[in-house]
Amino acid sequence: MHAVKQTMILGVTAVLMMLAASLCFGAGIPDKVSIGDIQKYYAPVDFNHAAHINSLKDCGLCHHHTTGAQVADPNCARCHKNSGAQPVVSCKGCHVAEPFTPEALKQQRDQHPPIYHRDKPGLKAAYHVSCLGCHQKMGGPTGCQDCHTRNDSGDALFKSGKYAPKAPAKPQAAHH
Amino acid sequence: MIERRDFLKGCLACGVTAATVSVAGGKAMAAGSFEGYPDAMGVLVDLTRCVGCRSCEAACNAEQKLPEPDLPFDDTSVFKDKRRTTEKAYTVVNEYKVADKETLYRKMQCNHCTEPACLSSCFVNAYTKTKEGAVIYNAKVCVGCRNCMIACPFNIPAYSYSSPLNPLVQKCIFCYDTRLKDGKPPACVDICPQQVMTFGRRADLIKLGHDRIQANPGKYVDKLYGEKAVGGTSWMYLSSVDFDKVGFDGHIQNEPIISNVKDFLGFVPMVLSIWPALFTGVHLLATKNKDGHHDHEEGDHQ
Incomplete structure (x- = not known):
């Protein structure tokens, strides 16, 4: 009788824990993410997180080992096979916006152990290398403005749109 | 007798x-012979990451206040030709079809040699190799002899033929005046969406480059272009194909030009x-x- 009671308590606790975990997990996963922290020449990206989860079903492809999913890169798996979920899972939690400041360079240099996490891309490259790399492989959109439209200062930088070089002044350019 | x-x-x-x-x-x-300044900075360029967006060209144009280009920087028709650096463009990206479905892009600009041939060839000392690693140019003393253009093994210095009264030799200066001397990366590195270019101490980048080759078996050819070429350059390159196929001189000498x-x-x-x-x-x-x-x-x- 005592054993049955204990089993029941354990079972209920387990169910409650799973429920709590799934609730917390579910609540923590955004359906949409507006990526706009480092935008200067483009409008923010309205990233449809839910659609990507549905089509990929593998968090590890983008989040490495941080969500507790099996990590895709065998190099990472050597240490992080059983690391479990980490408190930080967002890209900007680890990838810094300015990877080449003297402080950031020193931090990468002093990384321990001095093997992994040293060649960590900055935030902008983390997005682009990961997103674009996958889009190229899986046939997703790959044009710059397929994901983020260029804003006015972007047009000014690229000398495009209303800032385009005046064709009459460059007669040769008009034929190209 | x-x-x-x-x-x-x-x-x-x-x-x-x-x-x-x-x-x-x-x-x-x-x-x-000169082994280089110990804390000189450099850039490691990974050709496998470049997508040919030409953002670096646009950023260079703005940073160096260069003249308006003939075509907008988002115009990819420029890839029809193999371009070189000019007085209006200190950096250009060229496209190379290296296999049936594989295209690589290669950005070219001054490689900032440890023992620059332009500097050696200049008889008025217009060039300086700074301790930060940049090869900069003093237009005030230049007499326009263009020895540097002949001496450069990478065909980088350009000449402002468009201004007959005060022609200058013009080339990438590693954004020395506006960025590098304050420890900041050049404008092209900053804007690159793919971090094709990694900025850091040259000594660290050599290690990083070899680590990247080792960590990705089969991805790269086992060579860090610029580690040894012409006595070493501040800008170094990783490629997935032979460097000859993407516009480099794969048989360049290891000894400095001097x-x-x-x-x-x-x-x-x-x-x-x-x-x-x-x-x-x-x-x-x-x-x-x-x-x-x-x-x-x-x-x-x-």
Whole structure:
């Protein structure tokens, strides 16, 4: 009788824990993410997180080992096979916006152990290398403005749109 | 006949002296090769990451306040031709079809050599290799001889043929004035969405480059272009195909360009100091007794 009671308590606790975990997990996963922290020449990206989860079903492809999913890169798996979920899972939690400041360079240099996490891309490259790399492989959109439209200062930088070089002044350019 | 023997002995003695001096001089010059400033910065360019968006060209144009381009920077029709750097563009990206479905892009700009040939070739010292690693140019002293354009093994310096009154040699300066001297990466590195370019201490980047080759077996050719080329360059490259296929000179020499002329130039002071004495001696010996004894000269003719 005592054993049955204990089993029941354990079972209920387990169910409650799973429920709590799934609730917390579910609540923590955004359906949409507006990526706009480092935008200067483009409008923010309205990233449809839910659609990507549905089509990929593998968090590890983008989040490495941080969500507790099996990590895709065998190099990472050597240490992080059983690391479990980490408190930080967002890209900007680890990838810094300015990877080449003297402080950031020193931090990468002093990384321990001095093997992994040293060649960590900055935030902008983390997005682009990961997103674009996958889009190229899986046939997703790959044009710059397929994901983020260029804003006015972007047009000014690229000398495009209303800032385009005046064709009459460059007669040769008009034929190209 | 005695005079003739003296003459030959004199020549031999002078020759031996000259040879000794030149050997000693050659050694002294070779010992003076430059290994680079210890904290010089550099850039590691990973060609496999470049998508040919030309953002670097746009950022360079804005940062260096260059003239308006012929076409917008988002126009990919420029990839029809293999472009080179010009007075209006310190960096250009070219496209290379390396396989059926594989396209690589290669950004070119000054590679900021450790022992720059442009600097060696410049007789007014218009070029400086800064301790931060940049090869910068002083337009005020430049006389427009364009020796640097011939000397550069990468064909980088351009000339402003468009301004006949005050033509200048123009090339990438690693954004030295506006960024590098304050420890900041150049504008092209900053804007690149793919972090094709990694900025850091050159010594660290060499290690990083080799680590990247090792960590991704089969991805890269096992070479860090610029680690050794022409004595080392601040900008170095990783590629997935032979460097010859993406516009590099894959057989470039490992010795600095100045090594090609160092030995020869070592002779110049020797020539200037010894030849006057040598030929004065030769002249004196050859014309000895010429005034008083015409009979000897006549004897030679017989």
